[in-house]
Amino acid sequence: MLKKPQFICSLSLLTLLLSVSPVRSQGVEPTLTDYNYNQDFISIPIEVQPPENKPSTTNACSPFVAPAMEAIIKRYGGGWGILVQKLSDGETIYNYNADRGFIPASNMKILTTAAALQRLSPSTTISANKSLQEWVAVTNLRSDNYYADTLLKRIGGGAVAKQILAQLGINPQGFHFADGSGLSRRNLATPRVLVDTLRVMYSNPQREIFFASLPTAGISGTLRNRMKQTPVQGLVHAKTGTLTGVRALSGYLDHSQYGTLVFSIIANHPNQSGTALVRAIDEMVITLNTTANCQY
Numbered sequence: 001m002l003k004k005p006q007f008i009c010s011l012s013l014l015t016l017l018l019s020v021s022p023v024r025s026q027g028v029e030p031t032l033t034d035y036n037y038n039q040d041f042i043s044i045p046i047e048v049q050p051p052e053n054k055p056s057t058t059n060a061c062s063p064f065v066a067p068a069m070e071a072i073i074k075r076y077g078g079g080w081g082i083l084v085q086k087l088s089d090g091e092t093i094y095n096y097n098a099d100r101g102f103i104p105a106s107n108m109k110i111l112t113t114a115a116a117l118q119r120l121s122p123s124t125t126i127s128a129n130k131s132l133q134e135w136v137a138v139t140n141l142r143s144d145n146y147y148a149d150t151l152l153k154r155i156g157g158g159a160v161a162k163q164i165l166a167q168l169g170i171n172p173q174g175f176h177f178a179d180g181s182g183l184s185r186r187n188l189a190t191p192r193v194l195v196d197t198l199r200v201m202y203s204n205p206q207r208e209i210f211f212a213s214l215p216t217a218g219i220s221g222t223l224r225n226r227m228k229q230t231p232v233q234g235l236v237h238a239k240t241g242t243l244t245g246v247r248a249l250s251g252y253l254d255h256s257q258y259g260t261l262v263f264s265i266i267a268n269h270p271n272q273s274g275t276a277l278v279r280a281i282d283e284m285v286i287t288l289n290t291t292a293n294c295q296y
Helices: 062-076 105-119 132-141 145-154 158-167 191-202 207-212 274-290
Strands: 079-086 092-096 125-127 236-243 246-255 259-268
Touching (some): 062 079, 105 132, 105 145, 105 207, 105 236, 125 132, 246 274
Antiparallel strands (some): 079 259
């Protein structure tokens, strides 16, 4: 009989959730006149919506996962959107505001590259004699904003990309393209849209190209210095997202008992440091990995 992990059993009394400024669920209207295409960061103030007090999805695993995840949320405060599902059958392991729109930062590149791989052949030359396959690799692995925006333009813009993703079964009401890179704060996406896209791409004919473009925890790309020498090093393949007041991580986790988990974690918090939000997200991923199978 499998027992509840000790770390959950020993959770101490939590502090109250930090209060944050309310945010519009849509209509965030900053002015972006200039930015560095080679950075995944831009300093613009952000209003943030506090998380709804939604209960986690009820299933056999919630009693184990929810207390640990929500302890982290309460410790750091801010607005969070999280969805974790088993790849094999779509069972929800954890859900927190999964259908609310958040500023996703560079997690928009997941949608951009998925649409491009669906519309164009991998051998299509994009620019500078680089094929689509090479272009996608740079876009996600290095989180190159110029490459992402170029891809979106090449396939016809945000409206066309939305149509392509809708044809793949992605809810078109769950995201909005303001650009292909995620630099604009007018971009919106729900954790569910990101998880659904990741799920679709895992069984897509271009799966290998897409999967190989994602950074690996402690090893490559924008995750090379994160979760090093932890139990999830080499097991997390995910896209990072970074703006002032925004951190995101969406991808796959190879779990020893659940098989592959598909997850999206987005934090919108103007009053918390980026370092703290990254620490919170990494802690959540490690928590998911160490949670035992819930059957007993």
